[in-house]
């Protein structure tokens with residue numbers, strides 16, 4: 001894993017000292033809220049409905065056990081004993097006092113964490129495939145490239161005041177497990193003509209009020225030129241992006257307005273003008289960063305594990321968990337384990353301090369000290385031995401973390417909604433909970449198979465509802481909460497926006513309506529067809545009919 | 554009638570303007586103002602930025618939020634309706 005160098009530590013320490021001073025001046029009255037707001041946002045501090053909220057960066061979702069333990073300490077000491085993992089693979093604390101935040105940031109710095117660029121019109125936390133370095137279909141580990149982007153984009157003077165926020169995701173396989181086409185820029189590692197790393201580049205994706213799927217702008221930018229190419233994209237955006245209307249300021253609107261061809265020309269013009277030599281990645285620096293992501297010392301094992309096979313036969317619940325939450329690993333005898341943060345009736349993405357410590361212990365004992373945050377608001381132990389999965393599962397079960405529902409109907413992405421968020425129109429969490437109670441039966445969920453249900457409490461779409469196979473959007477109708485359902489969205493390599501199926505429904509009607517849509521799928525699917533395959537084959541109409549027929553009768 | 558609410562500067566918690574323009578934690582203790590007093594009272598709260606962050610008016614009937622944002626104001630007054638913060642109280 002990448003460790004801070006002296007520049008990283010000095011930068012974080014300087015920023016904490018600066019913010020401590022800013023907080024002191026705010027508390028003394030020397031700064032007004034209007035003056036202070038942009039300063040706090042640069043340090044990840046929001047003011048939500050009930051309290052300040054601190055968003056801590058988890059760069060490309062990768063954490064060590066010491067970091068997880070520190071997050072647990074913060075949750076317990078300064079918050080109400082829990083934290084919330086977001087779809088940007090960051091963690092949010094919902095209750096810190098402003099006056100404690102400089103000290104919290106000092107605690108975080110002890111384990112090389114911070115809250116810089118988790119808010120504001122800058123380049124946000126870069127996300128990637130949660131199985132990076134473990135997946136058997138990746139061309140190479142994408143994390144060194146994420147780290148290079150992190151270093152390049154951190155407090156980059158040219159890109160600290162963009163028209164709007166800017167999100168980048170990186171993958172290294174054909175299968176997209178990081179939803180790159182919903183990002184301002186999506187990068188897919190491919191092999192260049194010279195056999196070296198190259199990037200297929202997508203631009204102009206985004207969710208929110210005006211959702212767009214990103215378009216391909218380049219098919220193979222050489223790896224060593226990627227910073228120059230991204231600089232050209234950001235420069236074009238910085239110059240041409242709209243600053244007069246917050247709803248039209250994202251790069252997706254610019255790309256849509258001038259068209260991908262014209263935007264490509266603009267980028268190529270900047271790319272040609274840039275003094276390339278300044279932005280070419282030095283080979284030794286690339287190798288230095290790659291070395292910090294070297295694979296852990298895997299043992300030579302066989303593909304099969306007696307201990308694992310015996311436990312599968314002896315313990316049906318363990319067998320179920322392995323079916324649903326364990327993924328293939330590129331090294332024989334190893335696997336990746338998904339830790340679901342979606343228990344029945346739970347809050348998607350929430351985790352208590354004790355659970356964070358349980359995960360830290362497992363990562364340390366069994367997982368080469370690594371744990372990952374997935375954008376689906378789950379955690380992953382990327383490298384664990386098959387032999388040790390039974391022990392890991394028992395420990396997770398004891399901590400309330402063994403829900404066997406990864407990628408199934410109750411693995412719901414949901415934003416905090418009106419229970420916390422000052423921008424919300426409606427609550428998300430109670431509707432996600434009601435749905436999870438209705439669909440709790442795991443036999444039934446396994447019969448349904450993989451389906452992504454995503455839910456947001458307003459059009460900002462933090463819960464990715466546009467690209468849920470089933471999406472739920474909270475809307476406000478004369479002060480009452482209603483929910484609009486979409487069907488057929490998809491976040492993967494066949495990215496698509498869902499289609500709105502009809503009028504919005506009440507909180508009580510919504511879970512029942514979704515259950516009817518899933519039942520319709522069970523009725524009409526052909527052999528081996530997943531939910532999304534059926535929607536792609538038949539369109540949204542049968543689901544619309546299933547959702548509304550009983551209501552209209 | 555109207556109440557005045559804000560977040561407290563030090564810890565961000567929801568507060569209201571109470572009797573004698575002091576800050577109170579509970580909506581039930583908030584002072585209610587007629588239309589013609591409300592703006593002046595809001596002005597007094599805004600003049601104390603060391604306590605009241607972003608003060609604004611909330612429409613109420615009795616002590617219950619009644620305007621378009623009534624659900625949001627009820628949740629602000631009573632806390633998240635679900636989740637771990639309920640156990641932490």
Ligand code: SF4
Pocket residue numbers: 415416417418421422423424425456457458459460461462463
């Ligand atoms: S989608 Fe809306 S309600 Fe949900 S967290 Fe984002 S801004 Fe808040």
